[in-house]
Amino acid sequence: MQICEALKKSGKISVRGWVHNSRDLSKVRFLILKDITGIIQITALKGKTKDKIFNEIIKIPRESVIEISGTLKPSKKAPGGKEIIPDKLNLIAKAKSPLPIDTSNFSKTDLPKRLDYRFLDLHNRRTQSIFKIQSTISTTFREYFINKGFIEFQPPSIISSASEGGTELFPVKYFEKSAYLAQSPQLYKQMLACSLGNVMTITPVWRAEKHNTIRHINESRQMDIEMPFTDQMSIMKELEEVVKYIVEKVINKNKEELNFLKIKLKIPKAKYLSYDQTVKLLKMKYGEDISPKNEEKLCNKFKDDIIFVHSWPTKIKPFYIMPKAENSNAKLSEGFDALYKGMEISSGGQRIHIPELLEKQIKTKKLNPKNFKYYINSFKFGAPPHAGWSIGLERFTQVLLNLKNIREATLFPRDRDRLVP
Numbered sequence: 149m150q151i152c153e154a155l156k157k158s159g160k161i162s163v164r165g166w167v168h169n170s171r172d173l174s175k176v177r178f179l180i181l182k183d184i185t186g187i188i189q190i191t192a193l194k195g196k197t198k199d200k201i202f203n204e205i206i207k208i209p210r211e212s213v214i215e216i217s218g219t220l221k222p223s224k225k226a227p228g229g230k231e232i233i234p235d236k237l238n239l240i241a242k243a244k245s246p247l248p249i250d251t252s253n254f255s256k257t258d259l260p261k262r263l264d265y266r267f268l269d270l271h272n273r274r275t276q277s278i279f280k281i282q283s284t285i286s287t288t289f290r291e292y293f294i295n296k297g298f299i300e301f302q303p304p305s306i307i308s309s310a311s312e313g314g315t316e317l318f319p320v321k322y323f324e325k326s327a328y329l330a331q332s333p334q335l336y337k338q339m340l341a342c343s344l345g346n347v348m349t350i351t352p353v354w355r356a357e358k359h360n361t362i363r364h365i366n367e368s369r370q371m372d373i374e375m376p377f378t379d380q381m382s383i384m385k386e387l388e389e390v391v392k393y394i395v396e397k398v399i400n401k402n403k404e405e406l407n408f409l410k411i412k413l414k415i416p417k418a419k420y421l422s423y424d425q426t427v428k429l430l431k432m433k434y435g436e437d438i439s440p441k442n443e444e445k446l447c448n449k450f451k452d453d454i455i456f457v458h459s460w461p462t463k464i465k466p467f468y469i470m471p472k473a474e475n476s477n478a479k480l481s482e483g484f485d486a487l488y489k490g491m492e493i494s495s496g497g498q499r500i501h502i503p504e505l506l507e508k509q510i511k512t513k514k515l516n517p518k519n520f521k522y523y524i525n526s527f528k529f530g531a532p533p534h535a536g537w538s539i540g541l542e543r544f545t546q547v548l549l550n551l552k553n554i555r556e557a558t559l560f561p562r563d564r565d566r567l568v569p
Contacts, residue, residue, distance in 0.1 A: 298346045
């Protein structure tokens with residue numbers, strides 16, 4: 149029985165979990181048992197509790213797995229307002245002592261070492277709260293679009309050439325051929341939108357940039373959508389609505405976790421700015437990307453809003469983003485970025501669905517059209533205008549929960565230095 153269920157009962161119960169803490173007051177000994185649903189106090193009384201249990205209860209190392217059977221009674225001083233007076237104790241798995249990291253709810257161990265022992269770090273309530281909320285984010289994303297009639301798809305993780313160009317790829321052995329880990333489902337979701345209609349996916353991607361920042365990892369999960377007969381303005385509205393929906397769900401479903409993490413959320417509004425307006429507002433140099441410092445600055449001007457910066461210069465957007473007026477010489481594109489709580493959470497826009505224009509844009513980015521033959525060909529047999537975007541699951545979790553490092557929002561991070569556990 150889980151602890152949250154046990155606390156609703158009375159009389160004889162049996163619970164299993166991990167030893168969180170123990171305390172010896174001579175004639176009274178306490179043990180705090182925990183699981184993912186909460187904590188419960190075990191109280192052993194000298195002369196009333198069996199001697200074997202009374203003697204053993206404070207000798208069990210922290211994080212050991214035990215089963216306790218006994219009588220559940222009200223207790224004003226116990227967490228949850230109830231305690232178990234034990235009559236049976238079963239040590240299921242004894243933890244080694246001392247522990248290699250601090251597993252208290254707000255661990256004092258440095259993040260790199262906590263990640264070395266991630267399996268143990270997941271025992272603390274703070275880490276559990278982060279990933280319970282992340283679970284709500286991903287399931288809510290899926291729920292929102294499935295309820296709207298989107299088709300979920302699973303793209304390949306091994307590709308023959310760059311999906312987006314410019315980004316370094318991880319090579320893999322694939323029989324006698326050269327292959328790479330997929331850096332994006334981009335090209336595949338476009339093909340599907342042009343045949344299956346509205347599509348969505350949550351999928352892992354790999355990017356081989358040699359960065360080492362608090363906002364980047366080399367393997368992440370992307371939440372993507374693609375829609376036919378859609379432009380950048382309509383697709384931005386889809387992003388606005390799903391972010392609002394996710395935040396509302398987290399507020400309602402994860403109240404305990406948010407309170408524990410001391411995070412106060414409110415459903416955001418949206419602010420739409422053109423790239424030209426953003427340049428003037430931030431006094432940027434035209435043609436530059438928005439730096440992390442400027443992202444934060446812009447978000448501070450519109451607190452708690454999702455900020456959409458749209459109609460970017462063609463030169464600084466990927467080759468597949470549609471130029472305005474379907475003209476390869478157009479200076480502006482149908483591409484956008486979305487910022488939230490000080491950081492970019494998404495980029496996307498309308499895609500090029502005209503094969504000849506797509507080939508020209510690939511060449512403009514100094515890429516070889518031959519490497520994109522199947523992609524270009526997919527638009528030669530009746531491809532409608534279409535648009536889409538991507539949100540990084542770990543990045544969004546980091547932003548939503550005000551985490552200092554994206555690795556805190558990644559179960560088992562893969563970065564330039566980390567390949568285990």
